[in-house]
Amino acid sequence: MAAFVFTALVSAAGSHGLSISARDSFYPPGLNHTTFISNTSLGTFGGLYTAPPTPDDAYNYCSMPHPHPDAYLRPPPVANHSVSARLVYLEYLQRHQRRTPYNIFPGGENQPYHCDSLHAHVYVAPSSQGPAPIPVYGRAYSDPSNPFLATYVNGSCQYPQLTIGGFLDGYQHGRDLRAVYGDLIPSSPDEDGGKKIWLRSSNSALTQGSAGGVLRGIWPDHHGPLPLHQQASGIDTVDQGFSCSAQSDVLSTIESTPLWNEHLTVTKSLRSRLATMFDADTSSWTSTFDHFADNFQARLCNGYELPCRVQNGSQCATRAQADEVFRAGDWEWNYWWRNNANATLYIQLVEGLFIGEIVRHLEAVQQGASELVYSHNFVHDGDLGPILGALGIKALRWPGMGSNIAFEIWYNRETSASELYARVLYSGHAIETIHGTLDWIPLSSLISILQPFIPEDIISMCQSS
Template structure:
């Protein structure tokens, strides 16, 4: 994205600050817990990765194994269970809180969230030294006739490890699928929903069946992770509801979330993004770490070494579910240190910020990956603007790969990897003068962006921010080289 001169000066100031911290090793680089941990200075520069004094910049990466994660202190960046709107910290928009300024009521909520915590996608090629246990959660999977017909037995998948399976030696023992929601993730989701009910109970219908269900829209990707998270969150919102609810999904081959549709231009532009001097610089400053981890875990393929996605995913999933950082199976004394894990997490944050905010092709990349879904959100908001919608509450259960580009489109000042349960709440308020204003919360607080803090802006202004990221002809864009 193009930057103003003012933004460029801010980036340079952040670069100088981070470089000074790197040179001095000052512990001032470690941020206190709290909302400031969402916006690290210098995230556009590779010194953020190499400066060990930064630590996790106030970020949290641990959670208990079999219970809901405690609320993070000061609503800090908590990768395992990101903050969300809750009564203890929620406040009205400033003009509404100051009742002498404006009188307004909340008329619509568009809510997007990542699934809750889970087991890893990426199993270390050399095998895992700890077994994963998931038999405290039943992964139900069954179908039922919509009207007449016999009721099914509600079967669930019970994973087990057969010791005679020759592939088990280089995999992971236990009773989990990879990935799958964990009991802690389910309980986090349930609390997430209860807190949303506490904050938005005056807007969200007391029953999802109210007015024939026309006031709500529930949407997910095709992933079991998002569907299972929805089950926990929606139970928290409607604790007394009986019966099933429709969770809308598009066909998997053309889904507009979770990169469901085929588009060769996505990988082509990503290759361009990952061939710039700055991208290569970030690989250079992490050479020692990448080589060490690759050797330790027999992970020397490009999928493990070209980005930090796989190592970060593996380490995050362990720490977020009560496990330890990994050790080499062949030598249990060779283990990942916390300093190494912190550097992996900083590098992961840097990559996400680079992909969706800090590269010259970010706008087009967002259009190709998430533009169609952004268009769906804009359609919802325009229907509210035009007074043609009965909806008051839309809830979308998606992935980090969906929230990242949307946060990039909003122009977030610094984009850290959207953690488990990350969420965007787009509130639409109507004043007594029938004017519509928007507020965008990221993980429970007004998002800080290149457009200012989106705490109270005309709905038309928010639409103007988002519309440039909607592709005019995605078919032609995906076919162009």
Template sequence: MFSKAIIIVAGARLALGFTPLETFYPPGLNDTSYISNSSIGTYGGVYQAPTREASTSAAYGTYDYCTMPHPRAQEYPLPGPVAKGTVKAKIVYLEYLQRHQRRTPYNILPGGENQAYNCDDFLPYLYGGASSGGPNPLPVYGKTYSDSSNPFLEGYVNGTCQFPQLTIGGFLDGVQHGEDLSAVYGDKLGLFPSSPDSGKVWFRSSESPLTQQSAGGVLRGVWPNYQGALPLHQQTSSVDTVNEGYSCSAISSTLSKIESTTEWSDHLSVTATLRSELATMLGASSSSWQDTFDHFSDNFQGRLCNGYALPCNVQNTSDCVSTAQADEVFRAGDWEWNYYWRANPYAQQYIQLVEGLFIGEILTHFQAVKNGKAGEMKYSHTFVHDGDIGPVLGALGINVLRWPAMGSNIAFEIWQTEDRNSTFYARVLYSGQPVETIHGTLDWLLLDDLIAILQPYVPTDIEALCDA
């Protein structure tokens, strides 16, 4: 069922000769020929994970769509100058962003799903209570079921899942994610406090249960023995600066410009046969399925990353999506994400519109650390979506950008030298490795230089930009 290109082999290299690091930066991703080149499979990317276990099968550092790598004590290197002893410095602040962990798909096939999804092994709790006084709430959780008398069930999908929802595998991935962060930034570097109920930490998510439930898993991994509740800060959904929360007409008009370019048309041309085949097989002929590869990628990823098979025609179950077709879908999805946030002529404006306010919030944190106004704050962790991770990486100037996968993460580390100058430096890790960008590898640079890289993506007047 899976391409030979994703099978892990002995040693540090993957099939076709790609090292784990190389799987993050396919050199041909700016060209549509990357999509049609079937010989590269998934360019070493992994799209397979077990259903009810944490995903740990891929070689560390590999582009693993189901569970992206993250800082881990066994592989974590100190910044180059610190490791060599040419600079004596300590880490003083961590700004950590991550996508939620793996989940079921958003997009159910219009022609129907040939497999039932089972989520009985994960309990999505849904309850509230008074901040002080009053009775404690009874913990209740959502339990999805199907009623045979419901006429809309035919042609949908049976089972016990919501679409989307975090899966048990995703939850367990999150706990492991948190345990590894604690081993690096707590045990190794001494940055994390022993308890999260202090002025040293700040947690935020979007309004989505996916990000909120991921936070519960990850933070349990960071503090396994903590008893009590924690605030997970969220902005009001209609004005949220993550997950495209606020209304801005220029976002859609700029996206229309991007998808009207010659390059975008070319990528649709080279995938015309594939899109036609999938439309016929899966009943997915509407524009929402045919104009981008978002829906096909999401559906296939959600299946493979939770132990399910690729889909089949519900009337002819021998007519199924092949590995080669899925590989091309994933290559096309990568091409689209790289084009959205790196390669199109409107990329800077698009990032300003979609993510500029959030980038500005991050820079405010950096300035507070630099100016000695951060108080005791040491660690900020924000749980968001691929649509937030992508533009931040685009603003950093990542060399090429594959689809930011499940649990993908950006660690902004701020270090302070222990000399009379007491200079602030930064480094940026993407999924555990110093990010490779047009500005060089961001392993050790002045904090002011990192701020200068990101500042052009912060709009000076978002309301005017949205109305333009």
């Protein structure tokens, strides 16, 4: 977008982006430029960071919008009756729901986190014969005699772990998916021996816990356990589960460019102030905004205040600083997966195998070789980011909690059986990309968009560094 258009939009936005439309909040026109970070008038560019989440269709990091019965629209040619078509397949990807932070300040945290209202079940059971286990759950606690507690965080949580708000978000997420896609999703997961559905997660308790809430919302009357498929942790094709030294080599190249260094320059003062305030001056805290953003996001999304220095309660992060951290985090995600010369290679190395799995599902539908009608994958922001990059999203903000991509496949009744169309929804709406809005395109075109990001020989690529 031309610079004058971006400037006009910024001026209209005001200090907190209040005049930015809900859908525009997903696609900041200046995200390729470091001025997006330094321009304080942008605020959060219409993004929301609040708990409980507000019922808004805007970019809401704490609980991203998803297909919802009050807002869901059929593809335009179907809605205007120019074609007669029915939905035949849904491939659904989502990030886990909101949680506690991964990253605890080296100097400790000034507020305790409480997770007593959620039971983190941790037990196994025989698949057939054998004694039934007691359904034990992990109950975190803080021992005041533990000498490490002074520089950690008090309370009753693990870091990270799903929060009660995250679980309830997931349950509503599932209820809404049932309301939107109830004609496609089997009324019972056991229908036809379970052959119509495929449920998958990473090896993380976060995705598994989210699955429990979402799937209960989809099947409120189901009794008994469900298989949630996971690959072995050492070779998992999601959540960077397999070892590949080329990933870090390419990332180092990406983070050595003039534009990356420019973003470090414009944020130098902010990084220095935060590093001093929270004793967080190591490279893991200052080389990117991942850690600061994660800490701030987790606080705001679960009803806590922005942090203050443990040793001096008058030294606190301000909302203006948090907004700049969030803008910088969005810029970094857009740069990693969209706006650098090595984006395609980096996506191939990190997420190409999983993209290949998705494409194989789509090709099986295309060839009439699959009984599946619904596949649901519970993964992470680090999975959704590269997939959105592969789709060519127009601007990529950090995929928030519960972020979701829906690949819908439609059969056009008015043509031959091979005439299948696709659309891709991001957070409930047709995604805007460099290929146009993916609202009604031949399935073959969608496969062609994704195909270049599937590595031909990932073993050789990973060993070539």
